[in-house]
Amino acid sequence: MAERAALTQQPPAPAGKAVVMTKSDLLSFRQCPRKLWLELHRPDLLPEPDSTSDRRAIDGIKVGEKARSVLGPDLLWPPGESDLAEAATRARQMLFAAPDTPAVEVPMLRDRLYARADALVPVSGGYVLRETKASTFPLKKDKITPDAPEPHHLDDVAIQAWVMETSGFNCVRVELNLLDSQWRYPGNDDYGGLFRQMDVTGLLTERQVQVPVWAAAARDVIAGPMPHVLTGRQCQEPYACPFVCFCKMGEPPEPEHPIELLPDSGGKALARRLKESKGYTSILQPAEEELGGKAAALYRRMQAAHRDGRAILEPGAREVLQRFGYPRYFLDFEGIDLPVPRWVGVRPYEHVPFQWSCHVEREPGVFGHAEFLDLSGADPSLPCIDRLRRVIDPEDGGPIFVYHATYERGRLMQLAERHPEHAQVLQRYVERLVDLLPLVKENFYDPRMRGSFSIKKVLPAVADDLRYDELDEVQEGMGAQVAYLKAIFARPGRERMADLDRKLRRYCRQDTWAMVEIAHFLAQDRRPTRPREEPTLPE
Numbered sequence: 001m002a003e004r005a006a007l008t009q010q011p012p013a014p015a016g017k018a019v020v021m022t023k024s025d026l027l028s029f030r031q032c033p034r035k036l037w038l039e040l041h042r043p044d045l046l047p048e049p050d051s052t053s054d055r056r057a058i059d060g061i062k063v064g065e066k067a068r069s070v071l072g073p074d075l076l077w078p079p080g081e082s083d084l085a086e087a088a089t090r091a092r093q094m095l096f097a098a099p100d101t102p103a104v105e106v107p108m109l110r111d112r113l114y115a116r117a118d119a120l121v122p123v124s125g126g127y128v129l130r131e132t133k134a135s136t137f138p139l140k141k142d143k144i145t146p147d148a149p150e151p152h153h154l155d156d157v158a159i160q161a162w163v164m165e166t167s168g169f170n171c172v173r174v175e176l177n178l179l180d181s182q183w184r185y186p187g188n189d190d191y192g193g194l195f196r197q198m199d200v201t202g203l204l205t206e207r208q209v210q211v212p213v214w215a216a217a218a219r220d221v222i223a224g225p226m227p228h229v230l231t232g233r234q235c236q237e238p239y240a241c242p243f244v245c246f247c248k249m250g251e252p253p254e255p256e257h258p259i260e261l262l263p264d265s266g267g268k269a270l271a272r273r274l275k276e277s278k279g280y281t282s283i284l285q286p287a288e289e290e291l292g293g294k295a296a297a298l299y300r301r302m303q304a305a306h307r308d309g310r311a312i313l314e315p316g317a318r319e320v321l322q323r324f325g326y327p328r329y330f331l332d333f334e335g336i337d338l339p340v341p342r343w344v345g346v347r348p349y350e351h352v353p354f355q356w357s358c359h360v361e362r363e364p365g366v367f368g369h370a371e372f373l374d375l376s377g378a379d380p381s382l383p384c385i386d387r388l389r390r391v392i393d394p395e396d397g398g399p400i401f402v403y404h405a406t407y408e409r410g411r412l413m414q415l416a417e418r419h420p421e422h423a424q425v426l427q428r429y430v431e432r433l434v435d436l437l438p439l440v441k442e443n444f445y446d447p448r449m450r451g452s453f454s455i456k457k458v459l460p461a462v463a464d465d466l467r468y469d470e471l472d473e474v475q476e477g478m479g480a481q482v483a484y485l486k487a488i489f490a491r492p493g494r495e496r497m498a499d500l501d502r503k504l505r506r507y508c509r510q511d512t513w514a515m516v517e518i519a520h521f522l523a524q525d526r527r528p529t530r531p532r533e534e535p536t537l538p539e
């Protein structure tokens, strides 16, 4: 997008054939020709950036900064220019004048195709083209053997390598500079092991030959009318396309109860099979025996609910919930997975909890609330454990309800690994976890959930006065992460910090209260009365 911003200062091209294209344009074309056309001709259709794009941007900046710092203090950094040809010429002059110095963000232009090399590292006979990605080094299941790189990463470096070589630089090797997920930050600002390079030179030959072919085809697209492309898998891969709503508006309406509502990978695979073999497009079409497999009961409940337009609650959940005693804890963690770890012992993208909320039902219908939030930017792990131990009695054996236990279990076990002095207590918490998600899946469905069992979809079906979209800046996990990153990196003034603090607490409380509502609903108990918003258990 920075490349595009630079291009907007160019005089308008007289015709599509003369347009200077950026690497980003060509990568959009590779994802979908229509996406490229819309980006250039209808940028007004682009939605406001959401929390996912905010997060990706922050990660990209932090990883880029670290990749440059690992290259050493002496770097060439050619200035950006509004005239791309001039920028590329100046960069070449700088590099030729100092051939032994690594260069970063190097503008290159060839045949009206513009790319900026992340890093050119001088070696004997030329340069290593090193492209940094905020992705982890791909490994096979054994966590040792390298796996294949992402095809869109290869497209990316193939474009750069083609521009580089055809504009007179000798490209000795091409590397993807990726985060080593097996490395742990040792502290003292030692990031020497953060990156692991993958040599992809041998994988680029065919792609590089294709680059001018792609560029010519993309220019034709830019110069022509909007291409007709139906939505499909390309709308999500490799990146979610922001034009989906616009493109779907031009397509025939989906059936009211599409077969794709069948959930999870098993449901999606079954939907695909039934669509291809029988032509079914609606969840109402399959006969009962065609909705088979391990989740058959769920699929059939979903079909009945959509057919009859009503929610279905099985009695089994009540029996399961009645087995649990009191106190009951309803716990939710919010964690941050930094690509560049800042706390000792943490790996790239390892989730570290910075916040939790816990509603405690001391006896039926009697609630308290406690919470933890650390926006200091320091390692929140030990304060998090300390507060947890003061709120969840390690000895009382009360069930700890969570929604999608994989996440909370993972955080507790990672905390135990990093802080073995608390491992025993944390392990006991793990053993007390009760996951509400499978209980919902096995016993409940409301057509308003539209095939989703996320807590955000289930809550309005059980308590329609509670909605996540009524929260403001922080409405989902990614929004919470972005708010946290804004607090620790930007360190805004006191007022804004208090604002972020309030929004994060409100969101996390909503999650645990949602669990309370769902548990009472499944047990067919009276609707619970929410305690005061402020923590009601001692700090």
Ligand code: SF4
Residues within 6 Å of the ligand: 031, 032, 033, 034, 035, 038, 229, 230, 231, 232, 234, 235, 236, 241, 242, 243, 244, 245, 247
């Ligand atoms: S939504 Fe899909 S079809 Fe439409 S432009 Fe994006 S990728 Fe292409």
